[in-house]
Amino acid sequence: MTPDRLDRFARHIVLPEVGGAGQARLVASHVVLVGLGGIGSPALQYLSGAGIGRLTLIDDDVIEASNLQRQTIFTPADIGRSKAAAAADWVRRFDPALVVTAHDTRVTRNTARSLIAGADVVLDGCDNFATRLAVSDACVAAGIPLTSAALGRFQGQVANFAGHREAHSCYRCFVGDAFDAEDCDTCADLGVLGAMVGMVGTFAAMHALRVLLEGAATLGDPQWGQLHVLDGLKPALRTMRIAADPECSGCRSAL
Numbered sequence: 001m002t003p004d005r006l007d008r009f010a011r012h013i014v015l016p017e018v019g020g021a022g023q024a025r026l027v028a029s030h031v032v033l034v035g036l037g038g039i040g041s042p043a044l045q046y047l048s049g050a051g052i053g054r055l056t057l058i059d060d061d062v063i064e065a066s067n068l069q070r071q072t073i074f075t076p077a078d079i080g081r082s083k084a085a086a087a088a089d090w091v092r093r094f095d096p097a098l099v100v101t102a103h104d105t106r107v108t109r110n111t112a113r114s115l116i117a118g119a120d121v122v123l124d125g126c127d128n129f130a131t132r133l134a135v136s137d138a139c140v141a142a143g144i145p146l147t148s149a150a151l152g153r154f155q156g157q158v159a160n161f162a163g164h165r166e167a168h169s170c171y172r173c174f175v176g177d178a179f180d181a182e183d184c185d186t187c188a189d190l191g192v193l194g195a196m197v198g199m200v201g202t203f204a205a206m207h208a209l210r211v212l213l214e215g216a217a218t219l220g221d222p223q224w225g226q227l228h229v230l231d232g233l234k235p236a237l238r239t240m241r242i243a244a245d246p247e248c249s250g251c252r253s254a255l
Helices: 003-008 019-027 040-049 065-069 083-094 129-142 171-175 194-212
Strands: 030-034 054-058 099-103 121-124 146-152 155-161 226-231 236-241
Touching: 019 194, 030 040, 040 054, 040 083, 040 121, 040 194, 054 083, 083 099, 121 129, 121 194, 129 146, 129 171, 146 194, 155 171, 155 194, 194 226
Parallel strands: 030 054, 030 121, 054 099, 121 146
Antiparallel strands: 146 155, 155 226, 226 236
């Protein structure tokens, strides 16, 4: 890294849990973000701040006024624009050294594999089960770790999955096959507190960093298959282990 880059990431480098080797790993990493909404926005901010060298952003939605309460990378001037394109512009303004690619498209079972190709980790913060399962299955098939983050009112869920590894669970092990449909409740129906979404998004960014630093720094314990459940009202955090489903159609058939 050049002197100006070393200065930019100095607070990471002096951390024994990251260090120079860990920061170099982050700079060389490629992260794919699926969904640039409430979860994806703060996750993108902190992954960019961490110096992730290559970012691929995927979202087929456009920015609306109601998004601004929690999707913190957008402004009123962005209303009507593609979220993926506007998010990519934010990254370029924030750190021109980062390589960013935007895909204004919806992830499907047919496109997921090509969209996530070459990633070191995929962070999925989208808002429907059909996309989440398509992403999970593609990650398993491609041997790519998955950071999954979700929110329902005041409960957040974040987990790292490595279903491509022997004896590890995938996201489909967690939710099963019944949700292969676009039937999630929406923020418009249930409401959402912006700060709660930010809490989940930054937690997800931290968890993705754990994956990227595995083996390069002491921060790198990915906690595979451990679902962290955040309660924003109490507040509280509890963790449960998601066991590998021996009958899972997503990961067992891929091994």
